[in-house]
Amino acid sequence: xxxxxxxxxxxxxxxxxxxxxxxxxxxxxxxxxxxxxxxxxxxxxxxxxxxxxxxxxxxxxxxxxxxxxxxxxxxxxxxxxxxxxxxxxxxxxxxxxxxxxxxxxxxxxxxxxxxxxxxxxxxxxxxxxxxxxxxxxxxxxxxxxxxxxxxxxxxxxxxxxxxxxxxxxxxxxxxxxxxxxxxxxxxxxxxxxxxx
Amino acid sequence: xxxxxxxxxxxxxxxxxxxxxxxxxxxxxxxxxxxxxxxxxxxxxxxxxxxxxxxxxxxxxxxxxxxxxxxxxxxxxxxxxxxxxxxxxxxxxxxxxxxxxxxxxxxxxxxxxxxxxxxxxxxxxxxxxxxxxxxxxxxxxxxxxxxxxxxxxxxxxxxxxxxxxxxxxxxxxxxxxxxxxxx
Numbered sequence: 001x002x003x004x005x006x007x008x009x010x011x012x013x014x015x016x017x018x019x020x021x022x023x024x025x026x027x028x029x030x031x032x033x034x035x036x037x038x039x040x041x042x043x044x045x046x047x048x049x050x051x052x053x054x055x056x057x058x059x060x061x062x063x064x065x066x067x068x069x070x071x072x073x074x075x076x077x078x079x080x081x082x083x084x085x086x087x088x089x090x091x092x093x094x095x096x097x098x099x100x101x102x103x104x105x106x107x108x109x110x111x112x113x114x115x116x117x118x119x120x121x122x123x124x125x126x127x128x129x130x131x132x133x134x135x136x137x138x139x140x141x142x143x144x145x146x147x148x149x150x151x152x153x154x155x156x157x158x159x160x161x162x163x164x165x166x167x168x169x170x171x172x173x174x175x176x177x178x179x180x181x182x183x184x185x186x187x188x189x190x191x192x193x194x195x196x
Numbered sequence: 197x198x199x200x201x202x203x204x205x206x207x208x209x210x211x212x213x214x215x216x217x218x219x220x221x222x223x224x225x226x227x228x229x230x231x232x233x234x235x236x237x238x239x240x241x242x243x244x245x246x247x248x249x250x251x252x253x254x255x256x257x258x259x260x261x262x263x264x265x266x267x268x269x270x271x272x273x274x275x276x277x278x279x280x281x282x283x284x285x286x287x288x289x290x291x292x293x294x295x296x297x298x299x300x301x302x303x304x305x306x307x308x309x310x311x312x313x314x315x316x317x318x319x320x321x322x323x324x325x326x327x328x329x330x331x332x333x334x335x336x337x338x339x340x341x342x343x344x345x346x347x348x349x350x351x352x353x354x355x356x357x358x359x360x361x362x363x364x365x366x367x368x369x370x371x372x373x374x375x376x377x378x379x
Contacts, residue, residue: 067267132340154327185329187297189268190342190361
């Protein structure tokens, strides 16, 4: 005879199935919580401060040593150049445990990054946001809800790019349209996390 | 893509001869536990059809599929553990397969030299899906594309484990033994 599980257990299972955990690609995204991190100059920045005058906030998980992330350095600089004046704010986050402040500062200078690069010690934000790779992009609206998550474009080789999903998402946001492709994937380097 | 997939059906005898050419194989010919005893290292092109064939050929075994790339440092670091793992389970109902996420046109310049250096004595492939994302979702919809990634299939060909990030010989062993014990 099959024994029924106690009601609280069943309710708990149902609740878990209904709610799950908030994944970056969920259609109905929750508001991302505020956080405060320091940039490589030691200045603190809060996610919510980037709302000022912004139409969208692009958070980019990047790395100094990942060849794939590095293949996108120039493209990231170009994106900032093309969209900054249109009201899009770009923020880099480095969550890799082995990449320290000095290395991040040097890397940013070498690649002429004109956006903040924040250090996510102990990969706290990467864990909260479920960021897995570099580069990995999250585009938020000014209510800090997710509009786009995924890659910059479809090829780590710039000369073989066919689709530019981040640009398309930004163009749609700036045009007041729904983002047509909200979630994409690509190969990338695993974010090197601390053991917890 | 430089290499175009062709639907080919090659008799087993021809296949055996072809294996010695140490060349790129179309559609995963020779996929399965019976390939690669190094010399030139046979490397197959992996698409959905080839992967289905791999699963079919390894039915009755625990199958570990490791996705790596030459540009991925932790992938390179864990590769020697993979080689050791394949050696440990030789003769057991366990198969180890490597899938490179490099571009197929990097096979000769990057992938094969690395596999030769590592003495990768197990079947090896290079992913040749039309789109990277197609391959990522095909392997596991929860996979974000971070490398290395390891997928373990039980004897019925069902994926029963997905290991994200760098593994060790011990963690590979633990994951495989867990599946073996449940069978």
